[in-house]
Amino acid sequence: MIRVGALVGLMLVLPVVQASAAEVSVAVAANFTKPAEEIGAAFTAETGDSVTFSFGATGALYTQISQGAPFEVFLSADNKRPKLSVTEGFGVEGTVFTYAVGKVVLYAPGLDMTDGAAVLAANGFQHIAIADPKTAPYGAAAEEVIGKLGLAEALAPKVVTGENISQALQFVDSGNAELGFVALSQVIDKPASQVWRVPAEDYTPILQDAVLLKTGEGDPAAKAFVEFLKSDAAKVIIEKYGYEMGANG
Numbered sequence: 515m516i517r518v519g520a521l522v523g524l525m526l527v528l529p530v531v532q533a534s535a536a537e538v539s540v541a542v543a544a545n546f547t548k549p550a551e552e553i554g555a556a557f558t559a560e561t562g563d564s565v566t567f568s569f570g571a572t573g574a575l576y577t578q579i580s581q582g583a584p585f586e587v588f589l590s591a592d593n594k595r596p597k598l599s600v601t602e603g604f605g606v607e608g609t610v611f612t613y614a615v616g617k618v619v620l621y622a623p624g625l626d627m628t629d630g631a632a633v634l635a636a637n638g639f640q641h642i643a644i645a646d647p648k649t650a651p652y653g654a655a656a657e658e659v660i661g662k663l664g665l666a667e668a669l670a671p672k673v674v675t676g677e678n679i680s681q682a683l684q685f686v687d688s689g690n691a692e693l694g695f696v697a698l699s700q701v702i703d704k705p706a707s708q709v710w711r712v713p714a715e716d717y718t719p720i721l722q723d724a725v726l727l728k729t730g731e732g733d734p735a736a737k738a739f740v741e742f743l744k745s746d747a748a749k750v751i752i753e754k755y756g757y758e759m760g761a762n763g
Contacts (some may be wrong), residue, residue, distance in 0.1 A: 536735035539584055541575040543591030543722065544645075544678040545616060545697035547654055549755045550589065552621045556751065557742045563636040563735040571678035573649030577728065579604050586730025587740055589722070591611065591651040591679075595724035609726035613743050615722035618655045620684055620710040621701045622693030630710025633693070634665055641674050643685035643694030652679045655717040656695030662716050698756035722757075 542550045547569050555567035568575070568583075572591040578584055579599065588605070590596050595614065599605030620630040627633060634642075644652030653675070660666050674691050676682035679700065686694040700708050724743060730736030742748055749759055 538563060538586055538660075538730070538733070538736045538739045540565055540587040540589060540739065541567070541568050541570070541579065541583070541585040542589045543572045543575070544569045544650070544675040544680040545591055545691060545699055546589055546614065546661055546722070547680065548699060549614075549751050549757070552751045553743065553748050556747055557739055560742070560747075561735070561738060563738065565739060569678075569680065571648075571649040573647045574649055574678070576640065577628055577684070584729055586727055586733055586736035587724065589724045589743075591720065591722050593721040593723040599725050599727065603728070605725040605727055609740060611744070612721050612759075613724045614722045614752050614759065616652065616722055616724075617698040617714075617756055617758075618652060618659065618695055618717055618720070619698045619701060620693060620712060621683070621704065621708060623686065623704070623708050625693060625708070626692075627708055627710040628710070631663055633659070633668050633710070634669065637665075637668055637672075638718045639692040641691035642669060642672050642673060643674050643676060643682040643691035643696075645674075645676050645679040645682045645695075650678050651720055652695065652697055653682070656722060658717045659695065659712050702754075702756045713742050723747065745760060 550567055554567060558564050572595060576595045579588060588596060596605060596610045600607050600610060617742060620627060625633060644656040647653035647657045660669055674685055677687055679697055682694050683696045683700050685691040726736060726740050
């Protein structure tokens, strides 16, 4: 009887061991840092599985993915690299979708940004920060806005370039640049007078796509996180930070 009891006890313990929480590794474009952290916390609360985020410029993250970095999910700041990941064999076909549509703003804590275009045209500042347009879609959008305003040549000597959108914001917050192009999500809580929301027609829409990577194809937790990103709970968080939802997000 003692042996039977011990066996029953072991059987009761085994499922607990087998159901231990999983950990999902996610590469995330830097502009989506705050909402990603909230979504990760909500996902963990619902499933018990944890999420480890690696934030950076989209281009830099994709380079890491192409070199074998063990990310299971990729949240890009564009709609090109997730599709490219499938073409190049890193992403799972049929899993690409737009999880958010980003918005570019011009942020200056020490200036009146009611009319950001006029502030740029006046050129009364020493430095303006943008993310690297070669690797960061928000940097490319900033370059596009400056060009559309006809100020590319005038502002070129004053541009300071961050590795990603987070560093561009750091340049402004530290005072190394008086103003900078950043993502609305990063300054959503700042006074309206400090943030100029760039007209949508002044830059190509920033469709931010996600993809399940081959590394996570066999991981139920990674698949669950991708599905959670499409949920109403995630949608509330995404929209809270100023993003719009994609047509298939």
